[in-house]
Amino acid sequence: MRFIQLFALLIVAVGLAHAQGPVSQSRAYPRDYFRQPLDLPPQASGTFAELRSNHFHGGSDYRTQQRIGHPLHAIGDGYISRARVQLGGGGNALYITHPNGYTSVYMHMHVFNERIAAAVREQQYREQRFDVDVRLEPDIIPVKKGDVIGQTGNSGSSQGPHLHLEIRDTESEEPINPQLFGLEFPDNIPPAIQGITVYDLGDEAFSEHTPRRHLQVSAGNSGQYALTQNSVIPINGRTGIGIVTSDKHNGSPFSNGVYSIELLLDGKPIYHAVFERFGFTDSRALNSHIDYPYYILKRTRIQKSFVDPNNPLEIYKQLVNDGVLALTDNDVHQLMYRVRDVRGNTSTVGFSVQHNAAYQPERKRTPGTVIFNYDKENRYASDHLQITVPENSLYDQLHFSYAQGTKPAKGYSLMQHVHNRMIPVHRGYQLAIKPDETLPVHLYGKALIVDSRGNSQGGRYEDGWVRTTAYSFGSFYVGVDTVAPTIRPQNISEGKNMAALSRMNLLIGDDLSGIQQFNGYLDDQWVLMEYDPKARVLWHVFEPGLSKGKHHFRLEVVDWKDNKQVYEVNFLR
Incomplete structure (x- = not known):
């Protein structure tokens, strides 16, 4: 019986693996309106919605032959609506508003063309600062499709010469996958599947203590993958599944992001993530989309196929029970992942699961100091610590823990263990630490909060406390900065x-x-x-x-x- 089930699953996998149907889209986008931004064969070093540190990648990265200075062209008619110079981020960046409702964005440029550079320079001298944000009216600098607007570069937080191109909805400012507009990279390679993880969720909120079973996969032909183990996987209670997957393009050594991830139970979708577009305000929720604790520990991003209760991302389609399995019968059920890139190249992996009451995963229960709920403001205070976590800053309920450690050598407080680094926060929270009596009055203005790795978290002394806005949990203490640059x-x-x-x-x-x-x-x-x-x-x-x-x-x-x-x-x- 088990052989028949596995054989049937393999037949389904083969059929799905060769499917090259259209990718999922919420709407049609103009595919012949824009031209490529460079006169180079398009090669990708990064793709839309790729998983990055604390955010999804907002555009397409074009390789520029490891050098700066290539002419950069306007991809369509419009006008320069914004020119920006940042110390980090996108560096030298241009925004072109097009009459069709979209705005193209070009980042990490080396230089702007003379007319744009003059407008930027004028504002730099007016404000007497290098980093400026220049907003321009439609009649100031119009451009035609193909006009040279500057040169490619390596400015800002770029890690090497390349062009970062975005296409945004002008009204909502949401970035949209540029390849949906016909600005494609050569790609007939199906996505790679590197691993599957089973999460024994039980009744607890997802955390670093959630039991995990990492399953290895082996690759077949034409995007067909299989688990290296052939046995039915036992599950008991609420269960989640995750996948490690990436995509490659022709002629490029880089591993990039996929376009969609679909999980099917007995042939019916229970989870579907589509990276068509997203909102910048929600981009930090990438930390909820992935297994964040595992990433912190192992630097591997497993994409969860179940959705946390307070995950604000709108990339999820066809969700059944938020993607969580809750099987109660004793039948063997077939799970199938179907992963596609934006060109429709498809990979699959299938496996069997069965409810088994005898399976009891080992769970580590660590009661916290207090329970934080994600749908309300949460406060915690002690003699040495005050924190305020705003409403909707957490993705799930949290058993918040707090403890004190020893005083660092250059510290003016004990180390404050504010939960731990394994739980992400969606927006900043207020953190205050009370310095001890060794902080002299003349150093009040130099006080700030430092994390356990020696990185400044900013802050200032107010009413006997050093206060800052922090963007992660972890361990912190009061330090001072008296050393000039x-x-x-x-x-x-x-x-x-x-x-x-x-x-x-x-x-x-x-x-x-x-x-x-x-x-x-x-x-x-x-x-x-x-x-x-x-x-x-x-x-x-x-x-x-x-x-x-x-x-x-x-x-x-x-x-x-x-x-x-x-x-x-x-x-x-």
Whole structure:
């Protein structure tokens, strides 16, 4: 009987694996309106809704042959509605609003074209800051499809030269999968399935203590996968399933995200995640979509096929009981994963489950200090700690725990164990720690909260407490930052003749709270300093009209605790 069931399951898997039908979409998108942004063969280094740190990837990443400076083209008619310069994030970015209801976004650019650069530079000098957000009216800088709007680069938080392209709904600002508009990458490779996990949920909220059974898979032909074990999997009580899966494209070594994940029970869908579009305000809920505790421990992202009670994502379709299995009969049931990329290439894996009352997974129950409910504001206070977790900041009920540890060597409080890093939060919560009596009055203004790994969480001293907004649980203590930033000149020195150089370069850094601002003054006039935080390089490009002779340069760098470093030098030009 078991052989017949497994044989039947294999037949179903073969049929589904070769299905190349249309991918699931909530609506049709114009596929011939936009052109590719580069005059290079399109190759992907990242895809839409790929799983990233604390967010879903919002667009398509185009490879640029490991270099910057490729001409970047407007993908359609429209106008430059926004030009942005960020220290991190998208770096140099442009937004083009199109008359068809969509906006295209180009990030990590090297330079803008001359007209756009002039508008940005004007605002930088007006605000006297490098990072600016320039909003433009429709009649200021119109563009035509194919116009060169700048060059590809590696600015912002980019980890290598590439173009990040987004297409957003202009009204809602939701990003949409660009490949649905015909901006496709060559791809006839079905997604890869690397593993399956069974979660014995029981009656507890999902956490690091939820029992997990990791199942290995083996690959067959044409996207057919199978578990390496052939036995029926026993389950008892509420059960969830998860999958590790990724996708590759032709000619690219990168593993990217898939388009849809469907879980079928006896041939009927009980869970369907479709990465067609999402809202930026919900993107952090990626931490609910994945097995977050396992990711923290193992750095592997298992995509859960069951949905937490307070997960706000709208990517889930055809949910039955939130994707949770609750079998009570003694029949053998067939589960099937069907995973597709945006081109419709499909992979499947099937396996059998059966309710078995004799199966009793071992559960570790750890009662917390107090129960936090996700649908209301939660507060906790002790003599040394105060926290306020806003409503809808948790994805499920939490048995919150609190404890104190030893005082760190450079700390002004005991270590405060605020639950642990295994449970994600959707939005910031208020964290306050009371410093001990060793914090002198003259350091109140330098106090901040530091986590157990030595990273600043910001904060300021108020009414006997150091308060901040934190974005994760973990262990924290009160520290101080009294050390000014560092400035190291690279190609300029006292009395040097800089006539043959187009710019001056300096390295800046800070040991704890981070760089808050920097300002350069040439002959006592503010000048634009440009900054690459990845390389910590700060530079100023000399203006063509700078007069010959002696000049004085002063640089001021301030960290977030108002420690200031000043560098001054005289040079010749």
